[in-house]
Amino acid sequence: MHIRVINPNTTAAMTEKIELSARAVVGPGTRLDAVNPAMGPASIESHYEEALSVPGILTEVAAGERAGVDGYVIACFGDPGLDAARELAVGPVVGIAEAAMHAAALLGRGFSVVTTLDRTRGRARELAARYVAGPACRGVYGCAIPVLELDHDPDVLDRVVAVGRAALERDDSDVLVLGCAGMADLCTRVSARLGVPVVDGVAAATVFVQSLVTLGLRTSPRTEYAAPPPKHHTGILAGFTRPDLAAWSAEPD
Amino acid sequence: MHIRVINPNTTAAMTEKIELSARAVVGPGTRLDAVNPAMGPASIESHYEEALSVPGILTEVAAGERAGVDGYVIACFGDPGLDAARELAVGPVVGIAEAAMHAAALLGRGFSVVTTLDRTRGRARELAARYVAGPACRGVYGCAIPVLELDHDPDVLDRVVAVGRAALERDDSDVLVLGCAGMADLCTRVSARLGVPVVDGVAAATVFVQSLVTLGLRTSPRTEYAAPPPKHHTGILAGFTRPDLAAWSAEPD
Amino acid sequence: MHIRVINPNTTAAMTEKIELSARAVVGPGTRLDAVNPAMGPASIESHYEEALSVPGILTEVAAGERAGVDGYVIACFGDPGLDAARELAVGPVVGIAEAAMHAAALLGRGFSVVTTLDRTRGRARELAARYVAGPACRGVYGCAIPVLELDHDPDVLDRVVAVGRAALERDDSDVLVLGCAGMADLCTRVSARLGVPVVDGVAAATVFVQSLVTLGLRTSPRTEYAAPPPKHHTGILAGFTRPDLAAWSAEPD
Amino acid sequence: MHIRVINPNTTAAMTEKIELSARAVVGPGTRLDAVNPAMGPASIESHYEEALSVPGILTEVAAGERAGVDGYVIACFGDPGLDAARELAVGPVVGIAEAAMHAAALLGRGFSVVTTLDRTRGRARELAARYVAGPACRGVYGCAIPVLELDHDPDVLDRVVAVGRAALERDDSDVLVLGCAGMADLCTRVSARLGVPVVDGVAAATVFVQSLVTLGLRTSPRTEYAAPPPKHHTGILAGFTRPDLAAWSAEPD
């Protein structure tokens, strides 16, 4: 089985960190790789950047299809391009917000999310409303740390623990969800400090994709997620005219 | 007041039709233009195409900001790029699904949507859940006509009327919403045939943007929709590094 | 186009203030007048008073129909008599809570409402649940000022700003809605102080009615809002027997 | 204990029928009377008529308070004036839609409502959304019989049974609710024909009011339903200036 984890931003160091988290949880028979697009934003902290990450994600999915990849993880907590990727891929595609929230729902009555910047909370709440039952997601909290600072700021762990503790208390939650792929490495330590399960979406999405492939399940091709037929695209996006070769011209040779 | 209607696809004939609908409803003091991006898909009937329409939309919004545009309409029923456009624009940005659904909610207890292809219904339902109260949107129905056929298929009016009539009956709805910018010209005739208000989102969004500008209201800059600071973008999307100049390098000189 | 703004209470000074707000936002081709019934309560701060304002509202709508009015605003934040008025009027009828909430939904992810007395919050919450999607209205707050004190209390602006600021913080809202027609004149100043869009329902409803009339849209006559046939009424309400002449006998000659 | 059932319309024959239903279910120690206002519509089948029934209802509640009534039933399925009546009365006030829906929720997983005219369904659905959990009310169906025909149309029972049977099937409901006070006398026969519990709101509201009074429970006076202080009313509604004497001048001597 071949699983590809797509880091939707272009920061290779973050792709490596994500790969570590994912690799730690796959089974022995699973081939895992992590990639990031050659186009798009260095990190994703706004709707603007999220939107601009999608062409690159689609390029990676199209390349994955040509390479026989069995399932994909989209490793950004906004789950960018998830619906479009499902149209391109034969196998399952799982976003990390989606995976983390479904996993959290299996571990307690309600969860809180700790994310990076306050401005990303609206998207997280929107995704929660789409994925899980109403009362499951009880709150989303920023900790005022930009994505690319997560590795450099020495206070990150303390900050996430502090925001998480306050969230558990205010929301009366059982479980904490980390709201950024860049927080994957904090998972165990935050859980140890807070005494509750803490879910990292990267690892959760990886095992869920592995699970779905094991079950022989893929995105339904019935109507909405059927493959889009070729359609003329122009300008710098002309390479996307054939979805099966999405943006081939934009890929490095 | 200067309102710009953005047709998110690259088909100029459709931009012209959209402009006619919009121009018919603005006040004498309003300057209105309709544009379409130089990049992206010829029409939007999948999540894939919707995602690939967004870079072009953002380019048009950034250009509009430089030109002092006061408010924008995004004229595709999937409301692509709406959140991202709100981050870029100082004035209000309204999607046509959003406008049509809010308008329909002012005219009756419940509405049904008639759209083009069945595969677009999932997105329409998702938007309804985001915009209006639970029981307002009672059903979404495809009529099996691709967007770019709307102008050429002689049966379009009859098909929309037939699907609409069945929808009103099945859903016990008061109001019909046309689920595609390309149906704007059918509005009056469908209403006359069915005896209920029929809402075209292009016209509705145009008067709503005009209304919001008149009221001096703009998207809240408080947190989520604050302008995104510059961030490094790479590859064919490098031109988006400075949001205020989004993709300038991709525009025709 | 002829728009009539109905102040549901009988206080003429408030009708004048409402008219100013509405007149400031209509287009050059729109004839606007503001009226208040000759019967009913001096102000509306309870369910009792709201119920007793409705016969007067219906009288004004019936008179408006005879005078060829194209659309109506009901200018009390409880949206009294909205459903009944829709049965009487051919053109659209919009309540100010309804308009303010739909407008706020176009400007941000969530809004808070600042109203007069705490006892009116239940009604405001009920209307929010009817008009907009679940997470849009995040809180309703009283500021302990009766309607008819709004013009006389020198602390009104400061009080509304203070309650509004606390609401934005507690609810993590983007937008503020003023929950009383009598607050219409505070709108710009509150917005300047708080740095977020502040929506006055009187102005919002006026431009929305103007928009709907421009679009040729009216309340659906399909089932629920069809005109009620004449029905025998007795006692002091005998004048309402013929809806088209609602309470004519009760009007001053 | 003294319970007053208020028939909100002015048709004495219907008041008598309602009284029979109510009287059949009260305990030996309960004094029950049924009244109808001297003002308002002969029957209620529109929002217009519902609104115009409220002043009369309030008059009856105010009179009841002066007479020491312990609790009230509002016997019209639109539950007109319920919030306002709660402000006036010290004891509990229960509407028949409210009572029927809560009772139905105790008897099965979901219920359907059979009402008179299709145009009243919107109000019934709105009340269901206010009273019971989302999935409880599964459908509302008209049977095309006006309220005042219920006693004269020989096909009423067959029609209600036919509409009810189809509703149970379509909605997969366990319980049927009769959506009009004028159907109270059909209850047992419809139940016998359909083999499911059939709830008449008049009887249900009567025993619920009796229950609440027995428990010593009354409407909360905390904020929203506190008694409204006197407020100046004008015109034909001048008699409502003092809520405790609501419309005394309008009552027959």
Added chain:
Amino acid sequence: MHIRVINPNTTAAMTEKIELSARAVVGPGTRLDAVNPAMGPASIESHYEEALSVPGILTEVAAGERAGVDGYVIACFGDPGLDAARELAVGPVVGIAEAAMHAAALLGRGFSVVTTLDRTRGRARELAARYVAGPACRGVYGCAIPVLELDHDPDVLDRVVAVGRAALERDDSDVLVLGCAGMADLCTRVSARLGVPVVDGVAAATVFVQSLVTLGLRTSPRTEYAAPPPKHHTGILAGFTRPDLAAWSAEPD
């Protein structure tokens, strides 16, 4: 009429207290008894204990059916075994959480629940979501007193009043619900101290069952709650093979 109140735990002193509450509110023609099973937990403060209370409840219902009981109250705020009991009983079965929440909904816009231990709040919230409309139940609060301490802890009244007062304030609720059968005797005193209606589910369920029996209403036998046919049971539960004789062998002779 014969009503049986089942205390689902095996503590006879609590059964006696429950019986007092119930007996105080039934009519003169009603025979009331209170029982507790001979099997199961001494008190119910966890999902584990709740589950283990159900076989005993079913034994009591089966015995009640053989004795001609007309209706049942299940007197534990988790409403254990409610669905299963409805399958066994011909007459109505009402849980005390269910009854208290429906009663509270008739008395104000929103209620808060005060219960014993924090760990029971999840179940209470789940029941609220099942029984009443979304905004009705505004909060559930523990007061850190185990069920069997309620009678011995001299601070119980003060603690419940303090938690209740804070709940009303925080939730802006009108009504308080006591979240444990063991609090039934506090009802009047808490209401006197807080000035709002306080609902005890034991009394509320008792009068509601009496009401339903008076109305001739019983659980719908249509599909879900039809009597389960005999099915082989093994082990210590072999006595449950015939539902109509549920656990007869386990009953004391």
Added chain:
Amino acid sequence: MHIRVINPNTTAAMTEKIELSARAVVGPGTRLDAVNPAMGPASIESHYEEALSVPGILTEVAAGERAGVDGYVIACFGDPGLDAARELAVGPVVGIAEAAMHAAALLGRGFSVVTTLDRTRGRARELAARYVAGPACRGVYGCAIPVLELDHDPDVLDRVVAVGRAALERDDSDVLVLGCAGMADLCTRVSARLGVPVVDGVAAATVFVQSLVTLGLRTSPRTEYAAPPPKHHTGILAGFTRPDLAAWSAEPD
């Protein structure tokens, strides 16, 4: 890793079938066993039987804890005893309805459930409301085959396919969920016939438990699911007094 699948009924043949489904999907390093209790019903098709399956489930979980089991599957689509089992187990516990619904949500916009008898649909709908977002579960359909007939009735496959096809059409669903552990072996064939993903909860829950254990995640011990302290139990359930040894006396030596 040691996973235990608990068949909540006492039919060993069904336990074997369930074990086959589960064993087919676990990784090489996972020890899997399937057990059924020595007490309780032969199959579960009513609330009564579901309730009576729980003591046996708890016995198996307690035994599993003593044996060092890492995670549990509860293999009945009503997810009986799930909350109580979570209190007893240190590792994760996943029900098959829960797993199937979360998995289905990863594969399409909406799913339909095909179950055995109509009477079990109420429980399935209740679980859907608890687990997934509102619009995800679009319908639940019975196919009139009792659980223990699934292996003997030659028409089962055709019946499930027919009911499933009608469900996809009526609900406009993308995915089908099999609503009974006894249908696990039909999964691949139904999917082949219908062309959509078909989810068997037994396999789904097994891989999800394996995933959660791999991630180091367990049920939150924060409040609601903390281990219940010992409590006196009487009668045939006396063996449950110590939760850690739940019903040891009832187990075969």
